[in-house]
Structure formats: structure tokens, C-alpha cells
Amino acid sequence: STSPTDVPKAWLRLSNPGRKRICYKIKxxxxxxxxxxxxxxxxxxxxxxxxxxxxxxxxxxxxxxRQRLMFLIQSVxxxxxxxxxxxxxxxxxxxxxxxARLAVKFAPSTIDIYL
Numbered sequence: 001s002t003s004p005t006d007v008p009k010a011w012l013r014l015s016n017p018g019r020k021r022i023c024y025k026i027k028x029x030x031x032x033x034x035x036x037x038x039x040x041x042x043x044x045x046x047x048x049x050x051x052x053x054x055x056x057x058x059x060x061x062x063x064x065x066r067q068r069l070m071f072l073i074q075s076v077x078x079x080x081x082x083x084x085x086x087x088x089x090x091x092x093x094x095x096x097x098x099x100a101r102l103a104v105k106f107a108p109s110t111i112d113i114y115l
Contacts, residue, residue, distance in 0.1 A: 025041040027072045074089075
């Protein structure tokens with residue numbers, strides 16, 4: 001059974017099947033504070049994966065919008081040396097960015113995303 005303090009969550013498994021290191025970031029069209037994504041930015045080494053958790057905040061439980069909620073996952077190949085996650089997106093061009101869009105369905109699950 002679930003208690004009122006349980007936080008609904010879903011897991012995303014982001015995989016990098018390629019040979020290059022990639023940086024990713026996750027955005028949402030939900031109003032600020034409705035979801036928490038951890039980590040929402042990061043680096044995935046070649047042939048590796050990371051797990052990302054999406055938490056529904058307590059305020060979100062009573063919020064069912066008319067618009068479709070979406071998550072946008074963006075990724076870009078990055079050099080092998082240290083990457084500044086704060087500014088990596090400022091020096092890439094739009095044609096270098098790969099994108100995946102996910103529609104929100106209010107059911108806990110794990111989704112595999114291959115970038």
C-alpha cells in the first residue's frame with residue numbers, strides 16, 4: 001500500500017551505444033516545481049548508461065493539466081576531456097543536438113532511451 005508521503009516516481013535509463021562520449025540534458029514543459037528530474041544533466045561515456053529518476057512533487061498529484069506534459073531529452077557528442085556542463089550547450093549548433101520527446105503518462109515505469 002502507498003502512504004500520502006510516498007512520492008510517485010519513474011526511472012529513465014539513458015544509454016549511449018555509440019563510440020563517442022555524450023552530454024545530455026532533460027527539460028519539461030510542466031510548470032516549475034511540478035516534477036524533479038535527478039540528474040537532469042550529465043555525461044554518458046561510450047557504451048555506458050545512466051539511470052535518471054523523475055519524481056512527481058506533492059503539488060503535482062492534484063495537478064492534471066489540459067495540455068500534454070512532455071519531457072525533452074537532448075544529447076550532443078562531447079570531447080573526451082573534462083566538460084563544463086553549464087556551458088557545453090552554448091558552443092554546439094542545433095544540427096549537432098539529438099532530441100527525443102516523451103509524453104507523460106501518470107503511471108510509474110522504467111523506460112529505456114538509446115541516444
